Amino acid sequence: MNKKKILIFVIVIIFVIGICFAFIKLFDFENSEEENNVPEIVVNEELVDKLYSYLIENNEMELNALHSAFYTTYNTLSVDAIQTMIYQYIINYDEFALETLTPQELGSIVNNSSGFTPLYKVSLDVFLDNLSTIFGPDITFTPKTFNYSKNIRAHYDEETNYYYIYNLNNEEEITFTEYKNMTRYALTENNTIIKIYDYYLKCDTTTNICYNDERRRNVNDFITYSPNLNIESYINNLVTYEHTFKYDTQTEEFYWVSSQEV
Secondary structure, eight states: OOHHHHHHHHHHHHHHHHHHHHHHHHHHHHHHHHHHHSOOOOOOHHHHHHHHTTSOSSOTTOOSOSSOSSOEEGGGSOHHHHHHHHHHHHHHHOGGGOEEOOHHHHHHHSTTOTTOEEEEEEEHHHHHHHHHHHHOSSOOOOOOOEESSSSEEEEEETTTTEEEEEEOOOOOOOOEEEEEEEEEEEEETTTTEEEEEEEEEEEETTTOEEESSTTSOSEEEEEEOOTTOOGGGGGGGSEEEEEEEEEETTTTEEEEEEEEEO
């Protein structure tokens, strides 16, 4: 091989290496740009505890809530369950939205209000604002009167666009007890998905039968209720649920997406 051919060969090699190097740099730049576009999301135990509090506590009305034998999403929740979750969130995190309600005001809205105890009134706008916080953007619901518990009722008035919250003052005995606790959580998709895991058990204190779901559809064959039941002794016999929350880049908050038995 003469010197001219050797020189051409060297030039070609240098050219090829240069193209490869430029491609690698360009690829790295694009990757870096994509990485820089990934939001910096801080997930800590305080946030996870807050998200877990979205789940209905002590589901006295036995709504089709988030500990169910079926895969549950917003579209499968009843309006009562949706409103109950929003009101629970308002009590926990938006208490300044709870406006004073007088007996006279309650009496003009709700018939036969004698003996009722007025609690608060909350505007529909507050419910709608917190709707997107809990359930995500671009969703709607039709407001209506609902029972938050066996004693506490929220009457929705279409003329004023307010919920009027009051206590029925009924001495109705609760015939169940719940056992639930978060066991762990996991992060996926660059921390934009949080999966919270917990166990759940609901026991009828009259029949002593225990169930794996909030509506008492699926009996737990391994556990019988007693006043001194130590739930920690039955961890391996409890059903686990997975609750999924997704990050919204516009609000920079996580919202509930789904719950299911696993």
